[in-house]
Amino acid sequence: EDKVVQSPLSLVVHEGDTVTLNCSYEVTNFRSLLWYKQEKKAPTFLFMLTSSGIEKKSGRLSSILDKKELFSILNITATQTGDSAVYLCAVGGRRAGGTSYGKLTFGQGTILTVHP
Amino acid sequence: DTGVSQNPRHKITKRGQNVTFRCDPISEHNRLYWYRQTLGQGPEFLTYFQNEAQLEKSRLLSDRFSAERPKGSFSTLEIQRTEQGDSAMYLCASSRSSQETQYFGPGTRLLVL
Numbered sequence: 460e461d462k463v464v465q466s467p468l469s470l471v472v473h474e475g476d477t478v479t480l481n482c483s484y485e486v487t488n489f490r491s492l493l494w495y496k497q498e499k500k501a502p503t504f505l506f507m508l509t510s511s512g513i514e515k516k517s518g519r520l521s522s523i524l525d526k527k528e529l530f531s532i533l534n535i536t537a538t539q540t541g542d543s544a545v546y547l548c549a550v551g552g553r554r555a556g557g558t559s560y561g562k563l564t565f566g567q568g569t570i571l572t573v574h575p
Numbered sequence: 576d577t578g579v580s581q582n583p584r585h586k587i588t589k590r591g592q593n594v595t596f597r598c599d600p601i602s603e604h605n606r607l608y609w610y611r612q613t614l615g616q617g618p619e620f621l622t623y624f625q626n627e628a629q630l631e632k633s634r635l636l637s638d639r640f641s642a643e644r645p646k647g648s649f650s651t652l653e654i655q656r657t658e659q660g661d662s663a664m665y666l667c668a669s670s671r672s673s674q675e676t677q678y679f680g681p682g683t684r685l686l687v688l
Contacts, residue, residue: 491675501679547617551675561606561631563677565617
């Protein structure tokens with residue numbers, strides 16, 4: 460059964476700090492890893508990673524995947540109070556023919572709180 | 576894109592009643608997914624459709640749960656004989672079949688008393 464574990468489960472920082480969120484996974488026939496941000500409503504998409512070692516970057520957020528060690532990290536630099544949210548990591552698998560399973564398996568999430 | 580929409584946003588019901596939720600995906604997306612999320616947990620996959628076809632169902636989806644997508648556009652999720660353990664946020668997502676990224680709706684929060 461596919462499994463995703465995120466750490467830490469919660470994190471409290473002050474504005475301006477840099478944080479690193481971790482995601483490790485076990486999935487049959489890995490296809491992709493996705494990061495989402497959830498603020499009391501629907502998860503909003505941040506990044507999708509499929510290849511090892513290629514950093515994805517968007518403003519102060521960046522993420523990288525290590526397919527050998529089966530983990531990903533999400534970095535947030537110069538944190539702001541608006542970054543306070545739950546950050547979810549999810550993985551998608553694929554069938555023998557290469558098409559995706561469709562479903563995503565999510566981790567428990569990391570609750571990030573940024574104080575002014 | 577107008578985004579994924581879900582109705583109702585909140586539902587309170589008594590144990591034993593039936594409830595139905597609706598999801599309207601992003602218009603050009605042919606895949607539609609249902610997830611359930613309880614407090615402090617990540618979303619758990621329930622089922623998904625490609626066009627009208629229901630391609631996968633989780634073991635979490637008991638016989639009391641049924642989902643349909645009759646014309647390959649909107650979908651409904653029905654829970655019969657609700658139980659207190661069904662209280663959760665029910666999330667719908669959609670995607671193109673050629674792309675991995677799933678886009679989520681605002682969810683329907685169900686409370687079973």
